[in-house]
Amino acid sequence: MTNRIFSIAGEPGIYPFTGGLYPEGYKSRRPTIREFAGHGLALDTNSRHLMLLKQGATGLSTAFDLPTLMGRDSDDPLCEGQTGWDGVAVDTLYDMEGIFKGIPLDKTSVSMTINAPASVLWAMYIAMAQRRGISPGQLSGTIQNDILKEYLSQKEFFLPEEYGVKLVIDTIEYAARNMPKWYPISISGYHTREAGSTAVQEVAYTLSAGIEYVRKSIERGLKIEEFGPRLSFFFDAHNNIVEEVSKLRAARSLWARIMHERFGVPISSKALWCRMHVQTAGVTLTRQEPQNNIVRVAIQNLICLLGGAQSMHNNSWDEVLCTPTEEAAKIAVRTQQILQEETGICEYPDLVAGAYIFERKTMEIEEAAEAEIDTIENMGGMLAALKAGYPQRMIRKSAFEYESMVERGDITVIGVNKFSCDENEEPISVSEELEKRMEFEAHQIERLNRVRGWRNKFHVEKALQELREAAQKDMNIMPYLVRAVSTYASLGEICSAFKEVWGEYKERDLFGSYPHTSTMKEAVEKYRLQRPFRILLAKGGLDGHDRIMHTLMEFYKDLGAEVIYPGLHCSMKEIAKRAVEEDVDMVGLSTHIGSPIVFFSRLSQYLREAGSQDTVVIGGGVIRARELKALSALGVKKFFPVGSSFEDIAKFVYEEASN
Amino acid sequence: MTVLEGKRRLAKLITSVHTNKKKVKDLLNEKELARPPAHIVGITGSTASGKSTLIDKVIDVLRKDNFTVIVLAIDPTDEESGGAILGDTIRMRDHYIDEGVFLRSLGSRGARASLTVRLSELIRLVSRFSDFVIVETTGAAQADIALKKCVDTFITLPDTRGDAINLLKAGHHRRAHILVVNAREGMHDDERYFALAKDFARTVTSKDGWELAVFRVNAGNGEGIEELVRAGIYKHKDFRRS
Numbered sequence: 001m002t003n004r005i006f007s008i009a010g011e012p013g014i015y016p017f018t019g020g021l022y023p024e025g026y027k028s029r030r031p032t033i034r035e036f037a038g039h040g041l042a043l044d045t046n047s048r049h050l051m052l053l054k055q056g057a058t059g060l061s062t063a064f065d066l067p068t069l070m071g072r073d074s075d076d077p078l079c080e081g082q083t084g085w086d087g088v089a090v091d092t093l094y095d096m097e098g099i100f101k102g103i104p105l106d107k108t109s110v111s112m113t114i115n116a117p118a119s120v121l122w123a124m125y126i127a128m129a130q131r132r133g134i135s136p137g138q139l140s141g142t143i144q145n146d147i148l149k150e151y152l153s154q155k156e157f158f159l160p161e162e163y164g165v166k167l168v169i170d171t172i173e174y175a176a177r178n179m180p181k182w183y184p185i186s187i188s189g190y191h192t193r194e195a196g197s198t199a200v201q202e203v204a205y206t207l208s209a210g211i212e213y214v215r216k217s218i219e220r221g222l223k224i225e226e227f228g229p230r231l232s233f234f235f236d237a238h239n240n241i242v243e244e245v246s247k248l249r250a251a252r253s254l255w256a257r258i259m260h261e262r263f264g265v266p267i268s269s270k271a272l273w274c275r276m277h278v279q280t281a282g283v284t285l286t287r288q289e290p291q292n293n294i295v296r297v298a299i300q301n302l303i304c305l306l307g308g309a310q311s312m313h314n315n316s317w318d319e320v321l322c323t324p325t326e327e328a329a330k331i332a333v334r335t336q337q338i339l340q341e342e343t344g345i346c347e348y349p350d351l352v353a354g355a356y357i358f359e360r361k362t363m364e365i366e367e368a369a370e371a372e373i374d375t376i377e378n379m380g381g382m383l384a385a386l387k388a389g390y391p392q393r394m395i396r397k398s399a400f401e402y403e404s405m406v407e408r409g410d411i412t413v414i415g416v417n418k419f420s421c422d423e424n425e426e427p428i429s430v431s432e433e434l435e436k437r438m439e440f441e442a443h444q445i446e447r448l449n450r451v452r453g454w455r456n457k458f459h460v461e462k463a464l465q466e467l468r469e470a471a472q473k474d475m476n477i478m479p480y481l482v483r484a485v486s487t488y489a490s491l492g493e494i495c496s497a498f499k500e501v502w503g504e505y506k507e508r509d510l511f512g513s514y515p516h517t518s519t520m521k522e523a524v525e526k527y528r529l530q531r532p533f534r535i536l537l538a539k540g541g542l543d544g545h546d547r548i549m550h551t552l553m554e555f556y557k558d559l560g561a562e563v564i565y566p567g568l569h570c571s572m573k574e575i576a577k578r579a580v581e582e583d584v585d586m587v588g589l590s591t592h593i594g595s596p597i598v599f600f601s602r603l604s605q606y607l608r609e610a611g612s613q614d615t616v617v618i619g620g621g622v623i624r625a626r627e628l629k630a631l632s633a634l635g636v637k638k639f640f641p642v643g644s645s646f647e648d649i650a651k652f653v654y655e656e657a658s659n
Numbered sequence: 660m661t662v663l664e665g666k667r668r669l670a671k672l673i674t675s676v677h678t679n680k681k682k683v684k685d686l687l688n689e690k691e692l693a694r695p696p697a698h699i700v701g702i703t704g705s706t707a708s709g710k711s712t713l714i715d716k717v718i719d720v721l722r723k724d725n726f727t728v729i730v731l732a733i734d735p736t737d738e739e740s741g742g743a744i745l746g747d748t749i750r751m752r753d754h755y756i757d758e759g760v761f762l763r764s765l766g767s768r769g770a771r772a773s774l775t776v777r778l779s780e781l782i783r784l785v786s787r788f789s790d791f792v793i794v795e796t797t798g799a800a801q802a803d804i805a806l807k808k809c810v811d812t813f814i815t816l817p818d819t820r821g822d823a824i825n826l827l828k829a830g831h832h833r834r835a836h837i838l839v840v841n842a843r844e845g846m847h848d849d850e851r852y853f854a855l856a857k858d859f860a861r862t863v864t865s866k867d868g869w870e871l872a873v874f875r876v877n878a879g880n881g882e883g884i885e886e887l888v889r890a891g892i893y894k895h896k897d898f899r900r901s
Contacts, residue, residue, distance in 0.1 A: 529741070529742070532741060532742070554744070557742035557743060558742060559742060560740045563744050564746075573756060577755060580670055581669075582764060583667075583670035583671055583673065
């Protein structure tokens with residue numbers, strides 16, 4: 001009996017690869033188990049990597065903390081409370097060396113989730129390998145390095161768009177010339193989906209970005225055969241089985257067609273391949289009854305396999321509460337292994353081939369995504385569309401629709417809007433982990449100062465100067481970066497050099513108009529303020545999750561308050577100074593990433609130093625049960641966790657304004 | 660007293676005048692009232708003409724020359740709710756931490772002509788606390804000449820999408836001391852508009868003999884701002900003093 005399976009949309013191994021890249025599917029090549037890991041200092045992450053390899057992970061993936069993702073050193077005032085918190089802190093090559101201690105770089109495929117400063121971290125990785133006698137050509141792995149989606153949805157950036165893209169093309173060129181086994185980019189839809197886009201938008205905006213990178217690489221003088229096969233992709237696995245499996249098939253097919261039809265790549269070329277890493281959807285995990293997340297992740301992992309992904313990451317069940325504990329990370333790996341080894345799913349390629357519902361959905365998504373790509377292309381491509389704010393607006397709209405559906409109960413979330421429970425004890429493992437994290441900042445700054453003490457200052461200065469000159473002359477920056485990091489110049493010093501030459505990204509589209517839900521309207525009418533109560537609304541540190549800020553700004557305005565928003569990326573000192581000068585009645589601080597304890601204690605301290613201890617401080621966002629108790633001791637009058645009702649917020653503000 | 664404590668006092672005083680309708684002479688002590696008043700610059704122009712960004716860059720130059728600056732940035736109050744989103748200072752974020760700069764946002768609170776209630780009294784107050792005061796209007800109306808009465812140097816930013824008719828029609832440009840043509844990103848005919856504005860300036864005469872000055876800048880990248888400050892604002896300041 002033949003195991004050829006016929007799909008109306010497209011067979012595995014044959015252009016346009018709807019059913020998979022390989023004719024035999026996972027029978028010929030098992031998907032890579034690539035678990036994302038990183039927290040604390042280099043050595044904490046090193047031991048996690050070693051544990052994962054020991055448990056049978058087949059690739060590594062490093063998560064960096066927010067200061068690193070933003071190209072800043074751990075002692076930067078903007079990084080307070082965030083060092084080592086959501087990933088590992090890297091300031092210099094010394095940290096990179098610590099992370100990969102004892103790991104054979106020529107035998108391990110390493111992925112790094114890093115974007116705006118990806119070229120710098122990659123240079124550190126290359127420099128580290130060279131010191132161990134391994135040439136760049138022997139290294140295999142991936143850097144995420146998709147700057148367009150940072151401007152689109154993730155918002156971790158620091159350079160103007162043109163220079164952000166220039167750095168990406170530098171890395172693509174460098175890989176094409178020197179590192180044939182490396183994927184210099186993982187063009188990502190994951191963050192766009194997590195920011196609230198639809199499945200169709202996820203495919204459309206990701207592939208539109210892909211088109212932009214191809215075009216820019218060709219403009220640089222590269223041949224499509226040199227870099228095309230080394231472009232990789234990164235998608236999200238959300239809850240809806242039919243839609244998500246079909247989405248992955250549609251993306252694969254559409255990319256092959258784009259490369260063939262728009263760029264003339266022959267159908268025998270690997271440059272047509274949409275190789276994809278897929279991660280389970282973090283946004284679907286719930287803080288309520290968090291162990292239920294194990295089940296959600298398992299199902300989403302099944303979706304990855306049915307969709308024909310090359311590489312997969314399973315979220316850990318506790319990562320809505322903190323970066324994964326060791327135990328939870330192990331369950332995530334085991335889930336992948338159980339699916340791959342116990343269920344027989346890897347025996348056949350494209351299991352959904354011929355299933356009418358899947359086939360039809362695949363074609364629908366492909367068609368709709370292609371139409372949206374044409375819209376973007378007609379605007380002059382993804383870069384131009386981003387500058388015009390078009391895809392951002394579309395995502396914002398979808399996100400709002402999704403939230404409204406959850407609020408109305410049209411989308412069910414078990415334990416949240418259906419079968420919900422009252423009590424949620426924080427798991428002990430999470431509490432212990434959080435305790436440990438409070439010390440990261442001081443230790444990392446001490447580590448950085450040690451390096452600053454023993455490195456050769458003359459060499460550092462010279463290398464930075466050469467880097468500035470290369471940036472001015474518009475040369476490929478990679479060789480200069482490898483030299484600069486080798487002197488133990490820090491990430492922050494290097495990124496500052498870039499900013500000196502190229503300028504800094506300034507946010508646009510700051511004050512959009514945001515639709516109101518019916519519950520917001522009711523709250524506004526019930527609790528209209530009787531005086532212009534002044535509120536400073538701010539975001540803690542480098543975090544870019546600002547959608548809620550825009551919603552709250554309008555909400556408070558409609559209540560009758562005067563709202564001052566200082567923008568993203570303010571230090572606690574800046575927020576305190578703004579609060580003083582604006583003489584606000586209340587400061588509302590939103591925290592999502594990093595330690596709320598550190599944020600609020602510093603803010604209170606600076607307000608006290610300015611003599612403004614009478615200003616009411618409230619908070620909102622992500623908080624753990626244990627932290628919540630500590631906050632009232634810090635003088636935080638109220639904290640509204642994610643999911644608080646607008647009515648409760650309005651009532652609180654009303655009472656404060658009436659005092 | 661730390662610098663921030665001094666700022667806190669000023670911030671509270673502003674609230675007393677703006678919200679509680681107190682008089683400056685009842686709030687300040689004699690020593691404060693005896694200080695030489697700041698030079699007051701008023702800036703107006705239609706929405707999105709680049710006022711806040713221009714102010715941001717003007718502050719850069721003033722700070723380089725070691726002057727202290729207070730900004731009063733006015734945004735419209737929503738008539739229905741009485742609330743407001745005060746978002747001008749976000750363009751001046753490079754100065755948040757600067758001890759020599761004080762940024763204060765004000766809702767218009769029902770005032771006409773894109774100003775705020777009790778503006779002249781507010782200016783009287785803050786003028787005792789810095790070398791320069793910059794007032795930014797909401798930019799909603801063309802009738803901002805009311806601002807001219809409260810300030811020393813009156814600057815307008817014409818809408819560069821318009822033509823000579825728009826310049827003539829909007830009376831406040833005729834009353835300005837300085838016209839700023841903001842050549843924004845993606846604007847191709849700023850040269851033409853600059854020439855047009857200079858032609859317009861020649862038709863304007865003022866009672867005190869000051870000739871309407873026209874500057875071309877790019878508020879986004881700071882081009883032309885030094886000249887605007889030195890050959891425009893400082894020059895007008897000296898002119899008024901002589």
